[in-house]
Amino acid sequence: MRLRSLHLCVITDPELARGRDHVAITEAALSGGADMIQLRDKTGSLRDLLPQARAIQALCRARPALFIVNDRLDLALAAGADGVHVGQDDLPAEAARRLLGPGRILGVSTHSREQAEAARAAGADYIGFGPMFPTGTKETGYTPRGLEGLREARAAVSLPILAIGGITLENVAAVIGAGATAPAVISAIVAAPDIAAATAAFRKCVATARALAKPRPASQGHRGLP
Amino acid sequence: MRLRSLHLCVITDPELARGRDHVAITEAALSGGADMIQLRDKTGSLRDLLPQARAIQALCRARPALFIVNDRLDLALAAGADGVHVGQDDLPAEAARRLLGPGRILGVSTHSREQAEAARAAGADYIGFGPMFPTGTKETGYTPRGLEGLREARAAVSLPILAIGGITLENVAAVIGAGATAPAVISAIVAAPDIAAATAAFRKCVATARALAKPRPASQGHRGLP
Numbered sequence: 001m002r003l004r005s006l007h008l009c010v011i012t013d014p015e016l017a018r019g020r021d022h023v024a025i026t027e028a029a030l031s032g033g034a035d036m037i038q039l040r041d042k043t044g045s046l047r048d049l050l051p052q053a054r055a056i057q058a059l060c061r062a063r064p065a066l067f068i069v070n071d072r073l074d075l076a077l078a079a080g081a082d083g084v085h086v087g088q089d090d091l092p093a094e095a096a097r098r099l100l101g102p103g104r105i106l107g108v109s110t111h112s113r114e115q116a117e118a119a120r121a122a123g124a125d126y127i128g129f130g131p132m133f134p135t136g137t138k139e140t141g142y143t144p145r146g147l148e149g150l151r152e153a154r155a156a157v158s159l160p161i162l163a164i165g166g167i168t169l170e171n172v173a174a175v176i177g178a179g180a181t182a183p184a185v186i187s188a189i190v191a192a193p194d195i196a197a198a199t200a201a202f203r204k205c206v207a208t209a210r211a212l213a214k215p216r217p218a219s220q221g222h223r224g225l226p
Numbered sequence: 227m228r229l230r231s232l233h234l235c236v237i238t239d240p241e242l243a244r245g246r247d248h249v250a251i252t253e254a255a256l257s258g259g260a261d262m263i264q265l266r267d268k269t270g271s272l273r274d275l276l277p278q279a280r281a282i283q284a285l286c287r288a289r290p291a292l293f294i295v296n297d298r299l300d301l302a303l304a305a306g307a308d309g310v311h312v313g314q315d316d317l318p319a320e321a322a323r324r325l326l327g328p329g330r331i332l333g334v335s336t337h338s339r340e341q342a343e344a345a346r347a348a349g350a351d352y353i354g355f356g357p358m359f360p361t362g363t364k365e366t367g368y369t370p371r372g373l374e375g376l377r378e379a380r381a382a383v384s385l386p387i388l389a390i391g392g393i394t395l396e397n398v399a400a401v402i403g404a405g406a407t408a409p410a411v412i413s414a415i416v417a418a419p420d421i422a423a424a425t426a427a428f429r430k431c432v433a434t435a436r437a438l439a440k441p442r443p444a445s446q447g448h449r450g451l452p
Binding site: 045046047048050071072073074075077078088089090091092095096098099 | 271272273274276297298299300301303304314315316317318321322324325
């Protein structure tokens with residue numbers, strides 16, 4: 001599973017999930033085609049989260065999909081996750097990189113070109129970028145960055161970019177077109193009545209948008225022409 | 227610094243500390259004679275806590291005193307702390323032990339003889355035991371264990387025991403007499419107007435109580451007799 005080939009990261013926020021827990025969200029999201037699961041839980045106890053994280057790790061390994069833990073690097077290590085995702089208020093990326101070692105994935109939330117460049121310099125394997133659009137999810141207080149902000153980040157770093165924040169079936173194609181590797185989705189998927197169906201719909205939109213956005217090999221003609 | 231020779235652990239809870247931060251509490255507590263500092267912060271961001279933890283680590287190393295981080299094993303590793311302290315809702319002790327390796331200290335909060343034995347089996351280097359008495363600090367909801375509970379834990383495990391919860395200058399001698407290695411103190415020290423003076427008073431009480439509680443060498447006569 002290479003980061004550059006990712007289609008869709010689903011973030012398992014239980015507050016929006018109508019009572020479904022992290023494992024239930026993961027099972028549905030994987031069956032719908034998510035290829036990265038990020039466990040995010042700012043309030044649960046690690047005693048409760050560790051068994052869930054281990055179950056998610058096994059589900060992702062079997063698929064295969066990548067399993068990333070938000071913020072809690074200790075939980076990521078204890079569960080044998082593929083990596084950790086840190087925000088600008090979490091463990092600094094340099095420290096996380098050092099603790100993770102080279103074998104695990106480090107993702108870093110960024111909200112500007114400068115933060116994207118700093119994350120790359122600190123050893124991030126991918127960056128989150130956003131919020132793209134207004135969102136119902138409780139967020140960091142940053143104003144939406146929009147497609148133009150994403151294009152700036154895309155021009156600044158060659159890392160895979162997971163765009164986040166207010167991404168829907170209506171705007172995801174534009175987000176891919178502006179340079180995102182894949183979307184990271186919370187509310188539009190975990191709050192949906194049918195998580196698997198919502199995931200599958202996103203996955204299909206992303207695949208279509210990527211096929212359109214991808215430069216064709218030279219032998220098949222110029223970019224954008226059939 | 228051996229755990230068995232500890233006199234006093236001060237837990238840096240900023241909610242009670244009249245605006246003094248973790249580093250300020252640590253400086254005052256070390257100057258008053260604390261020989262273990264536990265950084266406890268359930269709400270602060272790691273971005274803010276890491277520089278404080280690094281400063282505390284340097285202060286403790288210079289003294290020397292032990293520096294333990296509550297709950298956040300990732301912060302402990304990033305700051306180069308001497309160890310981590312986990313509660314019954316935190317990372318399970320087995321997982322913490324594995325991630326810490328043998329070179330760092332693992333402390334585990336326990337509230338019963340059974341939990342004390344489980345912590346020992348999981349590889350704890352010391353246990354916290356309590357709450358001893360009613361306490362103003364927000365706690366786990368356990369009822370006070372009292373001196374009798376402490377004696378049971380002391381009889382069950384030979385690990386160093388840090389007694390916690392409602393310990394004051396009035397009752398600390400009894401706590402040492404019942405088998406605690408040292409007290410772990412929050413509110414009676416960090417809420418005091420003069421943290422250094424409050425620490426020094428505790429340290430003196432502990433030293434006196436330990437001298438009384440310690441069995442005399444055989445050549446000097448029977449225990450408790452001059």
